[in-house]
Amino acid sequence: MEIALPCEAKLGHGWFGPEVGAGGQTFRWTSAHWSLEDICRDPSRPYVLCTIESNFPAPNERIRVLADDRPMTEWRLVHGRGCYAVAIPPGVDTLTFRLSSPLPAALKHDDPRLLGVKIYAIKLANQAEVLEHIPRNEVNRRRNHAEFWAGKAELESYPQALGVDLHAQCNMVPRCVYCAWDETKRIEGPAQNVAVGPETLLGYGPFFDNARELTNCSYAEPFLSPRIGGLLNLFAERGIWLEITSNGLVFGPAQRAQVLGRRIRLYVSLDAADSRTYASLRTDAFARVCENIRQLCQLKRDHAGLPEVLLVFMPMKINLGQGVAFVDLAKRLGADHVVLRPLEVTTATPLIDRALQTFDYREQTLPWPVCCRIADQMHARGWEIGQSVLSQMSFGVEEETFAARYGTPICSEPWLKMYPLRRGFIPCCYSRHAIAPWGTPPEQVWNSPFMKQLRTDLAAGHLNDHCRSCTTCPIVQRRLYVEAEKDRHAASDLALDRSR
Ligand SMILES: C[S@@+](CC[C@H](N)C(=O)[O-])C[C@H]1O[C@@H](n2cnc3c(N)ncnc32)[C@H](O)[C@@H]1O
Ligand code: SF4
Ligand code: SF4
Numbered sequence: 001m002e003i004a005l006p007c008e009a010k011l012g013h014g015w016f017g018p019e020v021g022a023g024g025q026t027f028r029w030t031s032a033h034w035s036l037e038d039i040c041r042d043p044s045r046p047y048v049l050c051t052i053e054s055n056f057p058a059p060n061e062r063i064r065v066l067a068d069d070r071p072m073t074e075w076r077l078v079h080g081r082g083c084y085a086v087a088i089p090p091g092v093d094t095l096t097f098r099l100s101s102p103l104p105a106a107l108k109h110d111d112p113r114l115l116g117v118k119i120y121a122i123k124l125a126n127q128a129e130v131l132e133h134i135p136r137n138e139v140n141r142r143r144n145h146a147e148f149w150a151g152k153a154e155l156e157s158y159p160q161a162l163g164v165d166l167h168a169q170c171n172m173v174p175r176c177v178y179c180a181w182d183e184t185k186r187i188e189g190p191a192q193n194v195a196v197g198p199e200t201l202l203g204y205g206p207f208f209d210n211a212r213e214l215t216n217c218s219y220a221e222p223f224l225s226p227r228i229g230g231l232l233n234l235f236a237e238r239g240i241w242l243e244i245t246s247n248g249l250v251f252g253p254a255q256r257a258q259v260l261g262r263r264i265r266l267y268v269s270l271d272a273a274d275s276r277t278y279a280s281l282r283t284d285a286f287a288r289v290c291e292n293i294r295q296l297c298q299l300k301r302d303h304a305g306l307p308e309v310l311l312v313f314m315p316m317k318i319n320l321g322q323g324v325a326f327v328d329l330a331k332r333l334g335a336d337h338v339v340l341r342p343l344e345v346t347t348a349t350p351l352i353d354r355a356l357q358t359f360d361y362r363e364q365t366l367p368w369p370v371c372c373r374i375a376d377q378m379h380a381r382g383w384e385i386g387q388s389v390l391s392q393m394s395f396g397v398e399e400e401t402f403a404a405r406y407g408t409p410i411c412s413e414p415w416l417k418m419y420p421l422r423r424g425f426i427p428c429c430y431s432r433h434a435i436a437p438w439g440t441p442p443e444q445v446w447n448s449p450f451m452k453q454l455r456t457d458l459a460a461g462h463l464n465d466h467c468r469s470c471t472t473c474p475i476v477q478r479r480l481y482v483e484a485e486k487d488r489h490a491a492s493d494l495a496l497d498r499s500r
Pocket of ligand 1 (some may be wrong): 220
């Protein structure tokens, strides 16, 4: 049992003995300083590539790498496992590593040793292997994460993820009852006629080059785009993960061929566990959509399980009581996950009649605690039958925990993501407020006064007016609920005092 090492190299000072990690792989803890000796430099593989796990939550810690006491590079550590590389100059046979500080006692779980990081493997590598393990945009990701952690308002890094708008037309006619179609198309104006293809995204320069994930945020059916094949090829070439939502109406062999085996999270909107409810919300094609999903889920087993298939359920009055049946349906169809998504109320939408039901937003929206109860029931059913259930209602919970413990910003959206959409640049995924029109160069928006103020407020732990207007944001919902509860208690205490 030993960690992988280049054949001649020896562990120098600062290493603890081998241990087995949670995934069954061997690692060694280092101390705060450690060394690697007798490295036989191979000109065809001139890099040392280390697989390191950092238990530091903050990305503030660094490892300085010295070759025979000459500083070579500094690695900024990110939480979790990652690869780090250094080029070894000719004639060097010892590398020393110095961590900026040892792991604090609170993170060592009573281990009395002076610990640094966990190292799983060290190997010699050529440039192609380094790029395979450390993509070009990894440096940006680490810098971006550090700027978020520090709560910086003006960023040198680029977003790690982009919201994109791949298409603007939809085959659902009439439109789904809850879709803010008319309002969105009015806001998009002429931008809805602009063709978006690979060249559009390549035109974003470093904003696209540094994106590791894309989320398609179109009000449209994206698989209708004549450019979707070229776009998916471009994302595959760059190893980009794509999140994309489809109504699943047309998902035959051509669409399946475009997504099978690819890094795609494909969300299919259903919101109903039976054809009657589906027809009241969308159309009468429930059986066809379910069959499309079932076939895709079966075929993807021979393609490394990709794309991931997620079935969307928005709790509302019309589907109240169908949550558990929806989890069962996902299991039968072979979907990877059920996803709960909160319904957004778009004020401009009038009452809509469909399949003999009238859809009234105000009546359909469920109070937050009711949505949480539905989520609990669906999670419980998922546990029972072995079906993963995710909830976008727990959006931001991890950041809030970190914020309470380490004073980091209460939401990461304005640091990690950017949304250049046809309806304008929106500052976060829950916003309907455009801060710049479609076509604005991204560099004019990223560090604009609005974005800097939003970051400053979130870093100070405040929801500003923009956030408070995004009433479907789960972070906002949770905070407003807590504030309302506090006010209620304060008012009842006051009433009690007066009555005494
Ligand atoms: C606008 S659609 C576009 C993709 C595709 N046409 C579809 O229906 O899945 C993207 C997602 O937005 C959701 N959506 C539509 N209206 C919504 C609303 N009022 N509140 C929350 N989500 C909504 C849809 O259910 C879908 O999951
Ligand atoms: S299928 Fe999607 S884009 Fe089309 S009307 Fe329905 S929700 Fe809107
Ligand atoms: S509304 Fe505010 S808290 Fe919610 S996602 Fe947007 S920026 Fe973050």
